[in-house]
Amino acid sequence: MSGEQGGDRLRPLEVGGMAGPHHGKRIAPGCEQGDPPRGSHVALVALAGQREHGGREPPQLVPDAGQGALAGRAQEVGQEPRIVRQPALALPLDELLGLPDDAERVAAVRRAIGPWPALRVDANGAWSADEAIAAIGRLRRHDLQLVEQPCRTLEEMAEVRRAVRVPLAADEPVANADDVRAAAAAGACDMVNVKLAPSGGFEAARATIAAARDNGLEPYLSSTLDGPWGIAAALQLAASERLSLACGLATLELFDAALARAIPAPRAGLLAVPQGPGLGISVDDHALAEVLVEEIHH
Numbered sequence: 444m445s446g447e448q449g450g451d452r453l454r455p456l457e458v459g460g461m462a463g464p465h466h467g468k469r470i471a472p473g474c475e476q477g478d479p480p481r482g483s484h485v486a487l488v489a490l491a492g493q494r495e496h497g498g499r500e501p502p503q504l505v506p507d508a509g510q511g512a513l514a515g516r517a518q519e520v521g522q523e524p525r526i527v528r529q530p531a532l533a534l535p536l537d538e539l540l541g542l543p544d545d546a547e548r549v550a551a552v553r554r555a556i557g558p559w560p561a562l563r564v565d566a567n568g569a570w571s572a573d574e575a576i577a578a579i580g581r582l583r584r585h586d587l588q589l590v591e592q593p594c595r596t597l598e599e600m601a602e603v604r605r606a607v608r609v610p611l612a613a614d615e616p617v618a619n620a621d622d623v624r625a626a627a628a629a630g631a632c633d634m635v636n637v638k639l640a641p642s643g644g645f646e647a648a649r650a651t652i653a654a655a656r657d658n659g660l661e662p663y664l665s666s667t668l669d670g671p672w673g674i675a676a677a678l679q680l681a682a683s684e685r686l687s688l689a690c691g692l693a694t695l696e697l698f699d700a701a702l703a704r705a706i707p708a709p710r711a712g713l714l715a716v717p718q719g720p721g722l723g724i725s726v727d728d729h730a731l732a733e734v735l736v737e738e739i740h741h
Contacts (some may be wrong), residue, residue, distance in 0.1 A: 455701050480671075507691065507692050549562065549585050550585060563588050564587060564590050565588050568595035568615060572599040575590075575593035575599070579593065579609050587609050588658050589634055590611055591611075592636075597632075601630045610634060610635035611634070614636040618638075618642055619641075619643060620650045621654075621657050623654040626660070627655075634661045634663065635655045645676055664686065664690040671695065672722055673696060674694070674706055696708060701729065702731065702734055705726050
């Protein structure tokens with residue numbers, strides 16, 4: 444996960460777009476980004492998804508790679524991070540890269556977890572094309588599912604993709620559907636990481652997923668450290684679109700506020716899609732008050 448934390452993102456955000464006791468309240472940064480979609484909108488999208496898939500109900504569990512998000516915190520080669528002992532469908536390693544011994548660190552994680560699950564590495568655009576080609580050559584023997592954002596630009600990624608056999612995923616350069624089409628035209632990636640907030644919301648993210656599929660790219664969703672409403676919306680979208688790649692949505696465990704427990708933690712690498720009205724989650728006043736910065740009176 445990466446991204447610039449500009450001034451607008453650091454300010455508290457108003458919880459709008461929904462009726463109820465939380466309307467007009469401002470919550471601490473990082474607890475939510477943007478307005479959650481209304482329940483009726485989620486229902487319409489779910490219905491559209493059922494129609495596109497022969498009337499079948501969307502799945503109630505979404506495969507998630509974020510369960511191992513803390514595994515990269517093992518700072519010594521040979522140290523076995525306990526979190527990777529939990530089964531997952533993919534394990535992202537963001538913090539092991541960019542150091543002289545990155546290959547040894549990834550090897551240590553592979554030894555700790557055994558031959559399964561798959562590993563993903565995310566360079567967050569830190570490598571040049573030549574550095575990425577060399578690094579992926581060192582790391583590919585550890586059974587990588589994909590390498591996310593090896594270089595900063597799509598042009599560099601296209602150069603890398605022509606030289607390596609490990610699939611590449613684009614992240615920061617593909618915020619919306621037009622970006623995805625540009626990435627496909629450049630031959631820069633095989634997968635795209637779609638995020639609701641940078642895409643512009645629920646429907647825009649859905650259009651980005653559609654653009655990826657139309658252009659032969661495999662989409663998956665991940666979090667921008669969203670609060671429970673954002674994670675719930677992403678889970679509803681992942682389920683309605685039947686995404687096959689593991690998503691990166693299990694980030695609520697990074698927060699210690701009670702608000703973060705509005706959605707159950709993943710089990711066996713799967714996140715349950717909330718089944719209640721609207722987005723499917725309920726946040727009580729006590730949990731909201733814990734992160735309340737200012738209450739706005741209209």
